[in-house]
Amino acid sequence: xxxxxxxxxxxxxxxxxxxxxxxxxxxxxxxxxxxxxxxxxxxxxxxxxxxxxxxxxxxxxxxxxxxxxxxxxxxxxxxxxxxxxxxxxxxxxxxxxxxxxxxxxxxxxxxxxxxxxxxxxxxxxxxxxxxxxxxxxxxxxxxxxxxxxxxxxxxxxxxxxxxxxxxxxxxxxxxxxxxxxxxxxxxxxxxxxxx
Numbered sequence: 001x002x003x004x005x006x007x008x009x010x011x012x013x014x015x016x017x018x019x020x021x022x023x024x025x026x027x028x029x030x031x032x033x034x035x036x037x038x039x040x041x042x043x044x045x046x047x048x049x050x051x052x053x054x055x056x057x058x059x060x061x062x063x064x065x066x067x068x069x070x071x072x073x074x075x076x077x078x079x080x081x082x083x084x085x086x087x088x089x090x091x092x093x094x095x096x097x098x099x100x101x102x103x104x105x106x107x108x109x110x111x112x113x114x115x116x117x118x119x120x121x122x123x124x125x126x127x128x129x130x131x132x133x134x135x136x137x138x139x140x141x142x143x144x145x146x147x148x149x150x151x152x153x154x155x156x157x158x159x160x161x162x163x164x165x166x167x168x169x170x171x172x173x174x175x176x177x178x179x180x181x182x183x184x185x186x187x188x189x190x191x192x193x194x195x
Contacts, residue, residue, distance in 0.1 A: 004034060018057075024086060024106075031114055042148040044114040045155050048121025053130065056083050062191035065184040069131060070176030073100060075188075079195045087115070098176050100169040113143055116167050117152075123169065124157050131178040137171050140164035 001012060008029040014020045022030070035043050053060040059079045063072040073091050077100075080089040086108065091100045100123075108115055120139055127135045138158040145162045153160065 004030070004037060006033075008033060028111055031111060035114075041146065042117070042152045044117035045121050045152040048118040049125060049155065051118070051122035051125070053126045058191045058194035059083050062188055062195055063126075064130060064180070064182045065188040065191065066180055067183045067185070067188075068176060068180060069127060069135070069171075069178040070098070071188075072130060072180060073098075073176070075192065075195075076100075082195060084119075087119075093173060094170075096173050098171045098173050100171075102167045113146055116141055116143070117146075120160075120169060121155055128157065130180045130182070132181045135171065135175050135178070137169050137175075140166060140168040140170065142167055 005012060009026045010022060010030060014022075031043075035041060040046070053064045056063070059075065059082055062079070063075045066072040066075055077089050077091055080087065086105055088103045088105055089100065090103075091098060093099070102116070102119065104112070124135070124137060127137070134157050136158060137156075139156065139160040141160060141162055142164060143162065149160070
């Protein structure tokens with residue numbers, strides 16, 4: 001742990017505070033250092049696989065206890081900035097598909113690939129857990145295919161298209177009506193109030 005945090009400006013004691021925030025520059029240093037120390041360019045996929053909805057505090061709880069996947073997306077869209085202030089998220093319908101689009105608020109530079117790979121992996125895992133089965137989804141990303149991607153493509157529940165105009169997760173419209181296993185209107189209202 002000490003070796004990983006060295007030079008990032010992050011003190012170990014800060015990590016035990018559930019309300020602490022890691023500044024963008026420190027997070028950038030941490031990600032670069034983790035990739036260098038592990039020698040794993042696809043580290044974002046491993047990171048995304050470990051993220052649970054509960055890791056997102058009240059936002060995660062509000063999404064987890066929503067009635068449907070569509071309701072959970074509305075929660076995520078409304079409160080996403082509380083968890084990832086560097087990205088904007090919006091979802092909309094496009095024909096018979098539901099689109100969740102992520103836009104950089106500030107340029108992420110060489111962290112864009114890590115951010116999107118971990119985000120898409122994590123959100124896919126969370127969606128599957130919330131509905132209790134794999135959810136069909138495909139992905140569009142703005143960047144070219146990274147050299148490491150083919151070794152991790154099997155971790156995503158659908159194909160990824162590169163060099164697209166936007167970073168998107170694209171679902172069949174019917175997925176929005178999928179009921180969530182942990183739906184609880186009271187708990188969801190309480191979590192939304194906390195957000």
